Amino acid sequence: MPLKIAVCVKRTPASTSVAIDASGKVQTKGLPHGINPFDEYAVEEAIRLKEKLGGTVTVVSAGEAEAEEVVRAAIALGCDDGVVLCDPAFAGSDGSVTASILAAALRKAGAQLVLFGKETNDGASGQMPAFTGAWLDWPSVVNVRKVAAASDAELTLERPMEDGVDTLTVKLPAVLSVTKEINEPRLPSLKGKMAAKKAPVAKWSAADLGLAADKLGAAGSPTEVLAMEPVPSRPGGVVIAGATPEEKAKALVEKLKEAKFL
Ligand SMILES: Cc1cc2nc3c(=O)[nH]c(=O)nc-3n(C[C@H](O)[C@H](O)[C@H](O)COP(=O)(O)OP(=O)(O)OC[C@H]3O[C@@H](n4cnc5c(N)ncnc54)[C@H](O)[C@@H]3O)c2cc1C
Numbered sequence: 001m002p003l004k005i006a007v008c009v010k011r012t013p014a015s016t017s018v019a020i021d022a023s024g025k026v027q028t029k030g031l032p033h034g035i036n037p038f039d040e041y042a043v044e045e046a047i048r049l050k051e052k053l054g055g056t057v058t059v060v061s062a063g064e065a066e067a068e069e070v071v072r073a074a075i076a077l078g079c080d081d082g083v084v085l086c087d088p089a090f091a092g093s094d095g096s097v098t099a100s101i102l103a104a105a106l107r108k109a110g111a112q113l114v115l116f117g118k119e120t121n122d123g124a125s126g127q128m129p130a131f132t133g134a135w136l137d138w139p140s141v142v143n144v145r146k147v148a149a150a151s152d153a154e155l156t157l158e159r160p161m162e163d164g165v166d167t168l169t170v171k172l173p174a175v176l177s178v179t180k181e182i183n184e185p186r187l188p189s190l191k192g193k194m195a196a197k198k199a200p201v202a203k204w205s206a207a208d209l210g211l212a213a214d215k216l217g218a219a220g221s222p223t224e225v226l227a228m229e230p231v232p233s234r235p236g237g238v239v240i241a242g243a244t245p246e247e248k249a250k251a252l253v254e255k256l257k258e259a260k261f262l
Contacts, residue, residue, distance in 0.1 A: 003055030003152045003172075006111035007046040007079065008102055008132070009039040011063055011070040012122045020228050026122060035070040038117030042178050044185040045147065046115045047078040053152050056080040058109050062090060062101050068201055076188035076196035083109060087205040092218030094225075095123075099131030101216070104209040106136065113155075116177040118143055129177035140175035141168065145182055 013031040021027050035043075046057045059074040059082035061067040071082035085105050093101065106114055114136075119126040126142070133140025141157055148167065149156040155174065159166045160181075170176075188196075206216055214220055240255065242248035256262045 003050075003053050003112055004110050005046050005050055005055055005057045005113045005115070006060055006106055006109055007039070007042050007057060007074065007115045008060050008128070009043065009070050009074055009117070010036045010061060010120050010122075011067045012036040012120050020230060025225070026228055028122065033066065033069070035073050036117055036120045036122075038119055038121070038180065039070075039074075040117075040185040041180055041182050042115040042117045043074045043077055043079065044183045045178050047186075048183065049113070049115075049147065049150055050078070053150060055152070058082060058111065060102060060105055060109065061085065062098055062105075065203075068203075071201055072196045072199070073188070075199045075201075076192040077186060078192060081199055082201040084201060084203050085209070086203055087207075087216075089206045089211075089213045089216045092221065093216060094218075094221035094223040095125055095127045096131055096223070097216055097221045099128055100135050101206075101209065101211065102128070102132050103135030104211055105204055106132070108204070108209060112152075112173045114138075114173075114175045116175065118177050118179050126177070129175055133175035136173070136175065138173045138175055139170050140177075141170055142177040144176050144178045147182070 011033050013028045014034040015031055019027045050057050057079040059071045059079045061071050062085035065084065065086050067084045067086065071084055075082055083105055085101050090101055114132065116129040116132070129142050130140050141159060143159050144157045145160055146158040147155055148158055152172065154169055154171050156167065156169050157176070159168065206213060218224065238255065240248050240251045242251050253262065
C-alpha cells in the first residue's frame with residue numbers, strides 16, 4: 001500500500017507586530033497572512049520523503065476558511081491534496097482540543113506519517129506535535145534536525161539535545177516535528193502553482209470528523225489563555241565614543257568600572 005504522509009500547516013500573520021486587545025487576546029485581523037514559516041520545512045521534508053519512498057502527501061490545516069490559501073500554497077510546492085478543518089464549533093479551542101481535531105482528521109485521511117513544523121510564529125507553544133501524537137496514541141519525536149534513513153516502516157532520526165545529538169529510530173505510524181536545520185525549502189514552480197489551483201481540497205466539519213460539540217471550542221477546552229503581554233522592548237544601548245580603538249577600549253573600561261563590573 002502506498003505510504004500516506006500528512007503535513008500540518010497553520011495560517012499565521014506574516015509579521016510579528018501583532019496587537020494585543022484589552023481582553024489580552026492577540027488581534028491578527030487585517031494583517032497579511034501566510035504559511036507559518038516553520039511549516040515550510042515540514043512541507044519540504046514531507047515532499048522529499050515522498051520522492052524517496054513513494055506515496056502521497058496530504059496537507060492539513062485547522063482554522064478559518066482562509067486556511068485553504070496555505071493548504072494550496074503547500075500543494076504548489078509538491079503536495080498532492082489537502083483538507084481544511086473549519087467549523088464554528090472549533091473557534092476558541094485550546095492546544096489540546098485543536099490537536100484532537102487534527103488527530104481525528106489525520107485518522108480519517110489514513111495518514112501513517114505526520115510532519116509538523118517546530119512551532120508557530122504566533123502561538124509558538126510547540127505543543128501541537130506531541131499533543132497530536134498523544135491523541136493518536138502514536139510515538140512523536142519533536143525537533144528533528146535530520147531524517148538519516150527512511151523506509152515505509154521505520155525512520156532513523158537525529159534530534160539536537162542540550163549536551164549532544166540523539167539518534168533514534170521510530171516505527172510508523174508516527175508524528176514528527178522538524179527544525180529549520182533539516183533542509184532548504186524549495187520555491188513553487190509555475191506548474192506547481194497551476195496544479196494547486198485544481199487540486200482537491202476537502203473541508204471537514206466537526207460532524208465529518210465525528211467530534212461532539214461539547215468537547216470542542218472554548219467550552220470543551222481544559223485551558224484558557226487569560227492574558228498575553230508583549231515582550232518588553234530592550235532598553236537603549238550606549239555607544240562608546242573615541243577617535244581610536246584604544247580610546248574606545250579605555251572609555252569602555254571606565255564605563256564597566258562605573259557600573260562596578262570591574
Ligand atoms: C478554528 C480555531 C480557532 C481557534 N481559536 C483560538 C482562540 O480564540 N484563542 C486561542 O488561544 N487559541 C485558539 N485556537 C488554537 C490555536 O490557534 C492553535 O491552533 C493551537 O493552539 C496551536 O498552537 P500554536 O500556535 O502554539 O502551535 P505550535 O504548537 O507552536 O505549532 C507547532 C506546529 O503545529 C502545526 N499547527 C499548529 N496549529 C495548527 C493548525 N491550526 N492547523 C494545522 N497545523 C497546526 C504547525 O505545523 C506548527 O508548526 C483555535 C484553533 C482553531 C482550530
